Amino acid sequence: MRKALFFVLLPFVWLATPAQAQKFGYVDTEFIFSKMPDYQKALAEIDKFTDKWSKDIQDKYVEIEKLQRTYQAEEILLTEDMKRDRQRIMSEKEREAREYNNKVFGYEGLLFQKKKELMKAPMELVNRAIEKVAVQRKLDFMFDKASDFVMLYTNPRHDYTDYVMEELGLDAAGKTTAGTTPGAKTTTKPTNTNK
Structure with missing residues (x-):
């Protein structure tokens, strides 16, 4: 009963509240970032780190495969102690490779930290510009x-x-407008007509 009364009274309370127009807008940050040289440079740096770390991990697994092939080729000639030693070494190498992979690409790993570090400056620039425009x-x-x-x-x-x-000193073609730095005003006028 109390719940039903609440839903009956709710529209009247809502209508009694003075309506206040709220202004809103939107931006396309994907487009903005695609035109920012600093952001593109950060992406290129991230790609370099990703390639390097991927190669390091791949090299570790290539080494493990070599050890496995050598072990299989020589297994018949090895004593039980030698077999156990080789198997232990291969297991340790596999564990090290897995741990390194998790350290780099795992949750909040080196890649995550590097992205956060390299993207911080461009993200802050865009956030400040958005706040200023708002x-x-x-x-x-x-x-x-x-x-x-x-x-x-x-x-x-x-x-x-x-x-x-405009606030970032970028034009739609993606170049920093001549004679400006990010954050400086440009002479190009935006097409937005919502004042």
């Missing part, structure tokens, strides 16, 4: 079109990507 344009909410938040429809007049890119 304050300047008096927005209550700013959504990211590139996030997991599904936007089924977006009206281009609420797109503030150009303003953020």
Whole structure:
């Protein structure tokens, strides 16, 4: 009964609350990052580390395979003690390879830490620019079109990507505008008409 009364009274309470228009907008951070030289440089660095660590792990497994092949070829000539020693060495090498793989690619491993370190500066630049644009344009909410938040429809007049890119000193072609540094104003005017 009490629950039913709550749902009956809820619409009246909602209607009695003064409606206040809230301004919102969105940006496409994926597009912004794709035009940022610092972000592209960070991605290239991450790829280098990933390739290096992958090669290190692959080399460890190649070494293990060689040991296994040698063991199989010589097994008939080995004493029981020698077999146990070889098997122990191969098991240790496999354990080391697994541990190194987990250390690099596991949860919060070296790759995760490296990504966090290299992406910190570009992410902070974009976040500051988004915040500045939101304050300047008096927005209550700013959504990211590139996030997991599904936007089924977006009206281009609420797109503030150009303003953020202007704040970062980027143009749509991806070059830093001549004579500016990220965070400096450019002379290009965004196409957004939502003032």
